Amino acid sequence: MTRSEELFREAVTLIPGGVNSPVRAFGSVGMTPRFIASAQGAYLTDADGNRYLDYIGSWGPMILGHACPMVLKKVEEACKKGLSFGAATEAEVDMARLICSMVPSVEMVRMVNSGTEAVMSAIRAARGYTGRDKILKFEGCYHGHCDAMLVKAGSGVMTAGVPDSSGVPAGCTQDTLLAAYNDISGVEALFDACGHEIAAVILEPVGANMGVVPPKEGFLKRLRELCTEYKAVLIFDEVITGFRLARGGAQEYYGIEADLTTYGKIIGGGMPVGAYGGKKEIMEVVAPVGSVYQAGTLSGNPVAMAAGYAQLSYLNEHPQVYDKLAGYGALLYGGMEALCKEYALPYRVNHVGSLGCMFFSPEPVTDYTSAKRSDTEAFKGYFAHMLAKGIYIAPSQFEAMFLSDAHTEQDIQYTLDCIREYFS
Numbered sequence: 500m501t502r503s504e505e506l507f508r509e510a511v512t513l514i515p516g517g518v519n520s521p522v523r524a525f526g527s528v529g530m531t532p533r534f535i536a537s538a539q540g541a542y543l544t545d546a547d548g549n550r551y552l553d554y555i556g557s558w559g560p561m562i563l564g565h566a567c568p569m570v571l572k573k574v575e576e577a578c579k580k581g582l583s584f585g586a587a588t589e590a591e592v593d594m595a596r597l598i599c600s601m602v603p604s605v606e607m608v609r610m611v612n613s614g615t616e617a618v619m620s621a622i623r624a625a626r627g628y629t630g631r632d633k634i635l636k637f638e639g640c641y642h643g644h645c646d647a648m649l650v651k652a653g654s655g656v657m658t659a660g661v662p663d664s665s666g667v668p669a670g671c672t673q674d675t676l677l678a679a680y681n682d683i684s685g686v687e688a689l690f691d692a693c694g695h696e697i698a699a700v701i702l703e704p705v706g707a708n709m710g711v712v713p714p715k716e717g718f719l720k721r722l723r724e725l726c727t728e729y730k731a732v733l734i735f736d737e738v739i740t741g742f743r744l745a746r747g748g749a750q751e752y753y754g755i756e757a758d759l760t761t762y763g764k765i766i767g768g769g770m771p772v773g774a775y776g777g778k779k780e781i782m783e784v785v786a787p788v789g790s791v792y793q794a795g796t797l798s799g800n801p802v803a804m805a806a807g808y809a810q811l812s813y814l815n816e817h818p819q820v821y822d823k824l825a826g827y828g829a830l831l832y833g834g835m836e837a838l839c840k841e842y843a844l845p846y847r848v849n850h851v852g853s854l855g856c857m858f859f860s861p862e863p864v865t866d867y868t869s870a871k872r873s874d875t876e877a878f879k880g881y882f883a884h885m886l887a888k889g890i891y892i893a894p895s896q897f898e899a900m901f902l903s904d905a906h907t908e909q910d911i912q913y914t915l916d917c918i919r920e921y922f923s
């Protein structure tokens with residue numbers, strides 16, 4: 500038995516499913532998880548000393564690679580000054596200033612501890628601001644595990660085949676309206692029916708939790724128009740796309756401004772950080788200025804701010820990273836497309852910048868319904884082959900691949916060689 504297998508055997512007796520987040524389980528691919536001991540650059544090392552080329556990057560945060568020396572140095576410095584004060588710090592002001600300077604639509608921002616918390620708080624702020632209750636979300640978009648959003652959420656719930664979580668009272672989701680991603684006429688119909696009761700429309704500007712599903716031409720623009728017309732708050736959940744597609748995230752990439760934006764993942768540089776921000780007028784409904792309560796003992800934690808600030812300021816000052824990542828994306832995902840063609844396989848490679856995924860489906864994937872048509876059995880075989888070759892991709896058809904600044908062209912070429920070997 501390997502050390503990972505030993506650890507998993509004990510873990511399942513102590514932790515539900517042996518993991519602290521369902522997406523880490525290898526159940527849907529019929530395997531047991533590798534326990535990771537350390538990571539450096541684009542590589543992970545497991546408890547048995549096996550090395551893997553990592554395309555998960557902790558599900559997005561590690562855009563500069565693992566254990567980035569510049570980030571570690573800032574974290575060490577911050578640690579020595581104390582781990583938490585529960586009081587205002589200069590680091591929080593620096594962080595807020597940086598975020599507001601990188602994203603034009605964000606005039607004020609509040610730090611929290613996870614993407615889930617950011618979404619939960621942004622929804623509350625939008626409801627408080629508009630005095631309305633209804634939230635429109637899209638099938639297959641994941642917004643963390645807060646009750647109101649656990650309706651046809653993507654990511655782990657999709658893999659587990661449970662579209663709606665149990666333990667969520669009907670009352671918590673009765674104001675959640677659902678539309679299909681990329682289906683603007685469905686959204687228009689909902690606005691026609693009850694547009695003046697809609698507090699917010701929330702979406703991932705690039706769907707990245709049902710595999711990767713880019714927005715169709717004009718989709719985001721029309722959502723922006725509808726929200727403006729009906730005075731609903733447009734919330735971009737940029738927990739994945741924020742600071743990844745561009746310095747200003749998907750809003751900059753597509754040229755559409757949101758009213759509120761939620762962040763997580765990259766913003767913490769690997770530490771547990773989330774944030775929500777947007778127009779001053781909306782953000783000022785939040786306590787202690789306004790009447791929408793939201794708080795956090797460890798929010799804006801100095802060590803977490805040091806990590807996040809180090810990574811974000813590097814990205815801000817080195818925008819060429821985005822060109823490099825886009826080039827890597829073209830190389831990897833373009834290469835995957837070319838291989839599918841060469842071997843006459845009808846698979847679909849969806850990608851935007853450094854995000855991408857191969858759907859084992861002959862149909863174009865544009866929403867939750869078409870994503871679900873993928874052949875997850877075929878994905879299993881592909882996953883096992885790649886893992887055996889030392890390539891660590893998410894153990895699910897419905898997750899993105901994440902490229903980082905620490906990957907190299909040789910890494911990508913090796914990956915394509917392994918896919919070719921699997922196809923041939």
Ligand SMILES: *Cc1c(COP(=O)(O)O)cnc(C)c1O
Pocket residue numbers: 612613614615616618641642643644703708736737738739763764773
């Ligand atoms: C990961 C994710 C979340 C939840 O963030 P956590 O930090 O895991 O709570 C929310 N929205 C999107 C788009 C995500 O990808």
